[in-house]
Amino acid sequence: MRWQKGLAITKKNKMKSKKLRGHKRIFKNIEDWKNDSLQLDLENLEHYQRNYEKVWVRPFGDISNSGAAIPVPKRKARKLILDGLIKIFNSWEVQLKTIDKPYYLAIWLFEPNLENSQVVCAIGDFLTFYDVTFYRPEVQRKMPTQNYGNLKKELDTFDWIYALEENYFTNEDLELEEDCYNSLKDYKSSQKWYKRKLKENPRNYTDKFDRTTYYTKKGTVWIGTRN
Numbered sequence: 001m002r003w004q005k006g007l008a009i010t011k012k013n014k015m016k017s018k019k020l021r022g023h024k025r026i027f028k029n030i031e032d033w034k035n036d037s038l039q040l041d042l043e044n045l046e047h048y049q050r051n052y053e054k055v056w057v058r059p060f061g062d063i064s065n066s067g068a069a070i071p072v073p074k075r076k077a078r079k080l081i082l083d084g085l086i087k088i089f090n091s092w093e094v095q096l097k098t099i100d101k102p103y104y105l106a107i108w109l110f111e112p113n114l115e116n117s118q119v120v121c122a123i124g125d126f127l128t129f130y131d132v133t134f135y136r137p138e139v140q141r142k143m144p145t146q147n148y149g150n151l152k153k154e155l156d157t158f159d160w161i162y163a164l165e166e167n168y169f170t171n172e173d174l175e176l177e178e179d180c181y182n183s184l185k186d187y188k189s190s191q192k193w194y195k196r197k198l199k200e201n202p203r204n205y206t207d208k209f210d211r212t213t214y215y216t217k218k219g220t221v222w223i224g225t226r227n
Contacts (some may be wrong), residue, residue, distance in 0.1 A: 026057070026077055033057045034084035038091040040121070042099060050122040050129065053088055055081055060115040078114055079149065085109070086154050088119045093226070102127055107158070107224040108134075110165055134163035134221050135203065143222050158224035165219040169194065171212040 037053045045051050059071045060081075073081055089107050096103045103123045110116040122129055143160035145152045174194055181187040197216050206212040 023076075026059070027080060029057050030077065030080045030084055034087055037084075037088045037119075040092045040095045042095060045121065045123060046099075049124040049126040050120070052118050052120045054118040055085075055115050057081065057115075073114055079151065081114060081117070082109070082148065082151060085117055085119055086151070089224075092119060092121055096121060099123070104128070104130060105225065106130070107222075109222040109224060111220045111222065113165065113219050116165070134223070135166060135215065136161055136163045136223075143224075155224070158226055161223040161225075163221040163223055164215075164217050165221050166215045167218050168213050168215045169197075170214070 033056055040051065057073075060073050060077075085107050089105065093105055096105055101123050103121060104127055105121045106119070108118050108120060120130060141162040143155065143158075143162070145155040148155055173190075176190075178184060178187045181190065197214065200216070203215045204212055205215075
Protein backbone atom coordinates (compact mmCIF):
# COMPACT_ATOMS: atom_id res chain seq x y z
CA MET A 1 0.00 0.00 0.00
CA ARG A 2 2.83 2.36 0.81
CA TRP A 3 4.38 1.66 -2.57
CA GLN A 4 1.06 2.30 -4.31
CA LYS A 5 0.54 5.50 -2.38
CA GLY A 6 4.01 6.68 -3.28
CA LEU A 7 3.38 5.79 -6.90
CA ALA A 8 0.17 7.79 -6.88
CA ILE A 9 1.98 10.81 -5.50
CA THR A 10 4.70 10.46 -8.12
CA LYS A 11 2.11 10.39 -10.92
CA LYS A 12 0.39 13.41 -9.45
CA ASN A 13 3.66 15.31 -9.29
CA LYS A 14 4.43 14.38 -12.88
CA MET A 15 1.03 15.63 -14.02
CA LYS A 16 1.50 18.87 -12.10
CA SER A 17 4.98 19.33 -13.56
CA LYS A 18 3.66 18.72 -17.07
CA LYS A 19 0.91 21.29 -16.53
CA LEU A 20 3.40 23.87 -15.31
CA ARG A 21 5.67 23.27 -18.28
CA GLY A 22 2.65 23.82 -20.54
CA HIS A 23 2.02 27.20 -18.92
CA LYS A 24 5.66 28.16 -19.22
CA ARG A 25 5.60 27.31 -22.91
CA ILE A 26 2.58 29.56 -23.43
CA PHE A 27 4.22 32.38 -21.48
CA LYS A 28 7.32 32.02 -23.65
CA ASN A 29 5.15 32.08 -26.79
CA ILE A 30 3.68 35.37 -25.61
CA GLU A 31 7.13 36.80 -24.90
CA ASP A 32 8.41 35.70 -28.33
CA TRP A 33 5.35 37.18 -30.08
CA LYS A 34 5.84 40.50 -28.28
CA ASN A 35 9.56 40.71 -29.06
CA ASP A 36 9.03 39.76 -32.71
CA SER A 37 6.40 42.49 -33.08
CA LEU A 38 8.20 45.48 -31.56
CA GLN A 39 9.81 46.50 -34.84
CA LEU A 40 7.40 48.20 -37.25
CA ASP A 41 8.25 47.67 -40.91
CA LEU A 42 8.20 51.30 -42.03
CA GLU A 43 9.00 50.42 -45.64
CA ASN A 44 6.01 48.08 -45.75
CA LEU A 45 3.88 50.76 -44.10
CA GLU A 46 4.90 53.35 -46.69
CA HIS A 47 3.84 50.96 -49.46
CA TYR A 48 0.55 49.65 -48.04
CA GLN A 49 -0.20 52.64 -45.77
CA ARG A 50 -1.46 50.42 -42.96
CA ASN A 51 -0.27 47.64 -40.71
CA TYR A 52 -1.46 45.61 -37.75
CA GLU A 53 -0.28 43.06 -35.23
CA LYS A 54 -2.70 40.45 -33.93
CA VAL A 55 -2.17 38.12 -31.01
CA TRP A 56 -0.30 35.42 -32.92
CA VAL A 57 0.18 33.21 -29.88
CA ARG A 58 -0.41 29.47 -29.76
CA PRO A 59 -2.79 28.01 -28.79
CA PHE A 60 -4.95 31.16 -28.74
CA GLY A 61 -4.31 32.08 -32.37
CA ASP A 62 -4.90 28.57 -33.72
CA ILE A 63 -7.65 27.60 -36.16
CA SER A 64 -9.74 24.58 -35.23
CA ASN A 65 -10.11 22.08 -38.07
CA SER A 66 -12.11 19.67 -35.94
CA GLY A 67 -14.67 22.11 -34.60
CA ALA A 68 -13.22 21.90 -31.09
CA ALA A 69 -13.14 25.06 -29.01
CA ILE A 70 -9.93 27.10 -29.18
CA PRO A 71 -8.45 27.81 -25.72
CA VAL A 72 -8.78 31.39 -24.48
CA PRO A 73 -6.16 33.24 -22.43
CA LYS A 74 -6.77 33.41 -18.69
CA ARG A 75 -5.19 35.02 -15.65
CA LYS A 76 -1.44 35.50 -16.17
CA ALA A 77 -1.65 34.83 -19.91
CA ARG A 78 -4.24 37.62 -20.27
CA LYS A 79 -2.02 40.01 -18.33
CA LEU A 80 1.05 39.14 -20.40
CA ILE A 81 -0.84 39.57 -23.68
CA LEU A 82 -2.19 42.97 -22.68
CA ASP A 83 1.25 44.04 -21.48
CA GLY A 84 2.61 42.88 -24.85
CA LEU A 85 0.04 44.94 -26.76
CA ILE A 86 0.98 48.03 -24.77
CA LYS A 87 4.70 47.52 -25.37
CA ILE A 88 4.12 47.00 -29.10
CA PHE A 89 2.05 50.19 -29.20
CA ASN A 90 4.76 52.13 -27.35
CA SER A 91 7.47 50.86 -29.70
CA TRP A 92 5.46 51.63 -32.83
CA GLU A 93 4.64 55.08 -31.49
CA VAL A 94 8.35 55.94 -31.19
CA GLN A 95 9.00 54.74 -34.74
CA LEU A 96 5.98 56.49 -36.27
CA LYS A 97 7.11 59.81 -34.83
CA THR A 98 10.22 59.57 -37.02
CA ILE A 99 8.34 59.61 -40.35
CA ASP A 100 7.08 63.17 -39.88
CA LYS A 101 3.59 62.35 -41.16
CA PRO A 102 0.16 62.22 -39.55
CA TYR A 103 -0.62 58.69 -38.43
CA TYR A 104 -3.31 56.58 -36.82
CA LEU A 105 -2.17 54.27 -34.05
CA ALA A 106 -4.44 52.35 -31.71
CA ILE A 107 -4.87 49.33 -29.52
CA TRP A 108 -8.08 47.46 -30.21
CA LEU A 109 -8.73 45.71 -26.92
CA PHE A 110 -11.46 43.08 -27.25
CA GLU A 111 -13.38 42.00 -24.16
CA PRO A 112 -14.03 39.28 -23.25
CA ASN A 113 -12.36 37.99 -26.44
CA LEU A 114 -8.88 39.29 -25.64
CA GLU A 115 -7.27 36.92 -28.15
CA ASN A 116 -8.83 39.01 -30.96
CA SER A 117 -7.05 42.18 -29.81
CA GLN A 118 -4.49 43.93 -31.99
CA VAL A 119 -2.35 47.01 -32.52
CA VAL A 120 -3.24 48.90 -35.71
CA CYS A 121 -1.64 51.80 -37.55
CA ALA A 122 -2.29 53.70 -40.78
CA ILE A 123 -1.02 56.69 -42.76
CA GLY A 124 -1.78 58.56 -45.98
CA ASP A 125 -4.99 57.62 -47.78
CA PHE A 126 -5.86 55.17 -44.99
CA LEU A 127 -5.45 57.67 -42.16
CA THR A 128 -9.18 57.64 -41.33
CA PHE A 129 -9.87 54.18 -42.77
CA TYR A 130 -10.43 52.55 -39.37
CA ASP A 131 -12.77 55.22 -38.00
CA VAL A 132 -15.80 53.19 -39.12
CA THR A 133 -14.52 49.69 -38.35
CA PHE A 134 -16.59 49.40 -35.18
CA TYR A 135 -19.91 50.86 -34.13
CA ARG A 136 -19.43 53.46 -31.40
CA PRO A 137 -22.54 53.93 -29.25
CA GLU A 138 -23.60 57.51 -28.63
CA VAL A 139 -23.69 56.82 -24.90
CA GLN A 140 -20.05 56.18 -24.13
CA ARG A 141 -18.69 54.21 -21.17
CA LYS A 142 -15.53 54.71 -19.17
CA MET A 143 -12.79 52.14 -19.62
CA PRO A 144 -12.61 50.15 -16.33
CA THR A 145 -8.82 50.32 -16.09
CA GLN A 146 -9.05 49.40 -12.41
CA ASN A 147 -9.88 45.84 -13.52
CA TYR A 148 -6.40 45.32 -14.98
CA GLY A 149 -4.27 45.31 -11.85
CA ASN A 150 -0.85 46.94 -12.10
CA LEU A 151 -1.43 47.76 -15.78
CA LYS A 152 -3.94 50.45 -14.74
CA LYS A 153 -1.37 53.25 -14.68
CA GLU A 154 -0.23 52.49 -18.22
CA LEU A 155 -3.79 52.06 -19.51
CA ASP A 156 -4.72 55.45 -18.05
CA THR A 157 -2.26 57.11 -20.46
CA PHE A 158 -4.62 56.21 -23.32
CA ASP A 159 -7.83 57.86 -24.48
CA TRP A 160 -10.39 55.05 -24.70
CA ILE A 161 -13.46 54.87 -26.94
CA TYR A 162 -16.19 52.36 -26.18
CA ALA A 163 -17.18 50.35 -29.27
CA LEU A 164 -18.91 47.07 -30.06
CA GLU A 165 -17.73 43.77 -31.47
CA GLU A 166 -20.75 42.57 -33.44
CA ASN A 167 -22.23 39.65 -35.30
CA TYR A 168 -24.61 40.37 -38.13
CA PHE A 169 -27.23 38.76 -40.34
CA THR A 170 -29.50 39.99 -43.11
CA ASN A 171 -33.13 39.66 -44.14
CA GLU A 172 -31.88 37.29 -46.85
CA ASP A 173 -30.54 34.98 -44.14
CA LEU A 174 -33.96 35.01 -42.53
CA GLU A 175 -35.54 33.88 -45.79
CA LEU A 176 -33.26 30.89 -46.38
CA GLU A 177 -35.23 27.66 -46.67
CA GLU A 178 -34.53 24.32 -45.06
CA ASP A 179 -32.69 22.85 -48.05
CA CYS A 180 -30.04 25.58 -47.74
CA TYR A 181 -28.87 24.08 -44.44
CA ASN A 182 -26.87 20.94 -43.73
CA SER A 183 -29.67 19.47 -41.67
CA LEU A 184 -33.14 20.12 -40.32
CA LYS A 185 -31.56 20.56 -36.90
CA ASP A 186 -29.30 23.36 -38.20
CA TYR A 187 -32.26 25.04 -39.87
CA LYS A 188 -34.41 25.00 -36.74
CA SER A 189 -31.53 26.11 -34.55
CA SER A 190 -30.74 29.05 -36.83
CA GLN A 191 -34.36 30.15 -37.08
CA LYS A 192 -34.68 30.01 -33.32
CA TRP A 193 -31.54 32.12 -32.91
CA TYR A 194 -32.75 34.71 -35.44
CA LYS A 195 -36.13 35.04 -33.72
CA ARG A 196 -34.49 35.48 -30.34
CA LYS A 197 -32.16 38.18 -31.65
CA LEU A 198 -34.92 40.03 -33.48
CA LYS A 199 -36.87 40.26 -30.21
CA GLU A 200 -33.92 42.18 -28.79
CA ASN A 201 -34.63 44.96 -31.32
CA PRO A 202 -31.08 44.98 -32.73
CA ARG A 203 -29.47 47.91 -34.48
CA ASN A 204 -30.15 47.63 -38.21
CA TYR A 205 -29.52 49.33 -41.52
CA THR A 206 -31.45 49.09 -44.80
CA ASP A 207 -29.62 49.96 -48.01
CA LYS A 208 -31.04 51.28 -51.28
CA PHE A 209 -31.68 47.71 -52.44
CA ASP A 210 -33.96 47.05 -49.44
CA ARG A 211 -31.39 44.71 -47.94
CA THR A 212 -31.55 44.99 -44.17
CA THR A 213 -28.58 44.07 -42.01
CA TYR A 214 -29.09 43.38 -38.31
CA TYR A 215 -26.24 43.81 -35.84
CA THR A 216 -26.04 41.96 -32.53
CA LYS A 217 -23.50 42.56 -29.79
CA LYS A 218 -20.80 39.92 -29.40
CA GLY A 219 -18.51 41.81 -27.05
CA THR A 220 -16.80 45.13 -26.34
CA VAL A 221 -13.91 46.74 -28.18
CA TRP A 222 -11.94 49.41 -26.33
CA ILE A 223 -10.14 51.62 -28.85
CA GLY A 224 -7.09 53.12 -27.19
CA THR A 225 -5.17 56.06 -28.70
CA ARG A 226 -2.87 58.83 -27.49
CA ASN A 227 -2.80 62.45 -28.58
